[in-house]
Amino acid sequence: MPYVNIRVTREGVTPEQKLQLIEGATDLLTRVLNKDPATTFVIIDEVETDNWGVARENVTTMRQRQVEKKTVR
Amino acid sequence: MPYVNIRVTREGVTPEQKLQLIEGATDLLTRVLNKDPATTFVIIDEVETDNWGVARENVTTMRQRQVEKKTVR
Amino acid sequence: MPYVNIRVTREGVTPEQKLQLIEGATDLLTRVLNKDPATTFVIIDEVETDNWGVARENVTTMRQRQVEKKTVR
Amino acid sequence: MPYVNIRVTREGVTPEQKLQLIEGATDLLTRVLNKDPATTFVIIDEVETDNWGVARENVTTMRQRQVEKKTVR
Amino acid sequence: MPYVNIRVTREGVTPEQKLQLIEGATDLLTRVLNKDPATTFVIIDEVETDNWGVARENVTTMRQRQVEKKTVR
Amino acid sequence: MPYVNIRVTREGVTPEQKLQLIEGATDLLTRVLNKDPATTFVIIDEVETDNWGVARENVTTMRQRQVEKKTVR
Numbered sequence: 001m002p003y004v005n006i007r008v009t010r011e012g013v014t015p016e017q018k019l020q021l022i023e024g025a026t027d028l029l030t031r032v033l034n035k036d037p038a039t040t041f042v043i044i045d046e047v048e049t050d051n052w053g054v055a056r057e058n059v060t061t062m063r064q065r066q067v068e069k070k071t072v073r
Numbered sequence: 074m075p076y077v078n079i080r081v082t083r084e085g086v087t088p089e090q091k092l093q094l095i096e097g098a099t100d101l102l103t104r105v106l107n108k109d110p111a112t113t114f115v116i117i118d119e120v121e122t123d124n125w126g127v128a129r130e131n132v133t134t135m136r137q138r139q140v141e142k143k144t145v146r
Numbered sequence: 147m148p149y150v151n152i153r154v155t156r157e158g159v160t161p162e163q164k165l166q167l168i169e170g171a172t173d174l175l176t177r178v179l180n181k182d183p184a185t186t187f188v189i190i191d192e193v194e195t196d197n198w199g200v201a202r203e204n205v206t207t208m209r210q211r212q213v214e215k216k217t218v219r
Numbered sequence: 220m221p222y223v224n225i226r227v228t229r230e231g232v233t234p235e236q237k238l239q240l241i242e243g244a245t246d247l248l249t250r251v252l253n254k255d256p257a258t259t260f261v262i263i264d265e266v267e268t269d270n271w272g273v274a275r276e277n278v279t280t281m282r283q284r285q286v287e288k289k290t291v292r
Numbered sequence: 293m294p295y296v297n298i299r300v301t302r303e304g305v306t307p308e309q310k311l312q313l314i315e316g317a318t319d320l321l322t323r324v325l326n327k328d329p330a331t332t333f334v335i336i337d338e339v340e341t342d343n344w345g346v347a348r349e350n351v352t353t354m355r356q357r358q359v360e361k362k363t364v365r
Numbered sequence: 366m367p368y369v370n371i372r373v374t375r376e377g378v379t380p381e382q383k384l385q386l387i388e389g390a391t392d393l394l395t396r397v398l399n400k401d402p403a404t405t406f407v408i409i410d411e412v413e414t415d416n417w418g419v420a421r422e423n424v425t426t427m428r429q430r431q432v433e434k435k436t437v438r
Contacts, residue, residue, distance in 0.1 A: 005296070007294065008295075018124060025296075025320060029300075031312075032312045038127075040128070040129070044120075052261075056241065091277065094178055097170075097177070105163050106154060111274045114368060118270070119270070127185060169348055185347075189339055190343040191339075193409075197410070198409075199387030199388075200406055202388055226367065227368075227400070239396075247389040248371075248386075260295060311423055336412075337412075
């Protein structure tokens with residue numbers, strides 16, 4: 001009966017990638033703890049980059065800096 | 074002071090139904106644990122069917138199969 | 147497939163009361179949204195009163211004040 | 220490595236206010252527990268007012284009553 | 293920067309198994325979404341079987357029935 | 366009506382530090398979003414170091430390496 005909640009930034013995750021996360025997390029619980037896939041829940045939350053902070057800044061700003069870094073040279 | 078978080082798939086839950094969930098969950102905490110409704114929070118999260126997995130597939134796929142089953146024959 | 151998470155302070159909730167919360171929350175989702183009990187999860191988190199804050203104080207302090215109020219006189 | 224999840228109603232929180240929440244929560248963990256900002260996550264969830272219940276009603280209704288109160292006189 | 297929260301019943305999960313869950317979930321996010329392991333959090337919550345309900349009963353009861361089934365004969 | 370959930374590793378956080386987290390988080394929401402402290406919840410979850418993973422290892426192992434680093438020499 002595990003419940004797995006995966007939170008990532010909303011940056012174009014495709015339905016196919018979401019399915020891979022669901023399959024992978026379910027298989028992980030089966031492999032490690034012998035849990036039944038039939039009652040394994042996986043819920044993916046996509047969070048706006050303005051709403052996710054790390055290292056005291058939001059991910060929106062972090063992404064802009066990463067882009068600039070690459071284009072500066 | 075209870076906090077109740079209800080997570081369901083986003084499949085057309087109406088404002089009236091949400092209110093019934095809020096009332097019902099609040100009443101449950103009052104009835105069983107004598108909690109004060111004034112400080113009982115109920116938060117409903119609606120999750121896209123692509124983002125909810127159970128039994129190693131997403132709910133989008135599960136719903137399609139359920140529809141097909143009914144229309145076959 | 148709903149997931150219900152009930153968070154309350156750890157103040158002597160009995161196994162019987164927990165079961166009533168599980169039954170009541172499951173029935174609520176069935177009644178309002180016609181959800182299947184077989185895949186309805188209810189998880190109860192009991193939180194130490196030192197770890198729960200409301201109105202800028204912890205529940206430990208709040209409970210002490212409530213007790214004193216009753217015994218004063 | 221703290222994880223801070225702030226849930227508020229979706230009522231026009233600006234990117235600048237979100238950043239202040241991220242900075243403030245990160246600083247709080249650094250000040251009180253000496254946590255490293257580099258691995259402090261702050262995630263803000265904005266919840267529709269129909270989906271947030273307190274005192275057995277939703278916030279949508281509560282806000283309407285607050286507006287009426289002011290305009291009644 | 294993903295955050296993964298795995299909730300399972302507290303039924304003797306070993307430190308080695310927990311590590312496998314941490315490694316597996318981190319690898320999953322790297323493989324599917326190319327996320328950086330350095331900022332991937334995995335948090336495992338172990339929940340008492342009295343506090344976890346599914347199918348309108350708690351896991352404590354469910355486990356007892358599963359044991360009885362095997363010993364009957 | 367904000368809900369703030371602070372998750373940290375269980376490493377000797379004192380009741381006084383918890384209170385500072387509660388006060389600080391409540392004040393932050395009041396200052397930035399003008400929220401009412403009376404209905405601001407702050408819940409602190411302390412997580413065992415075996416149960417918290419970052420960078421593909423658990424915090425137990427990370428702490429041991431940090432101690433060894435300091436004592437080497």
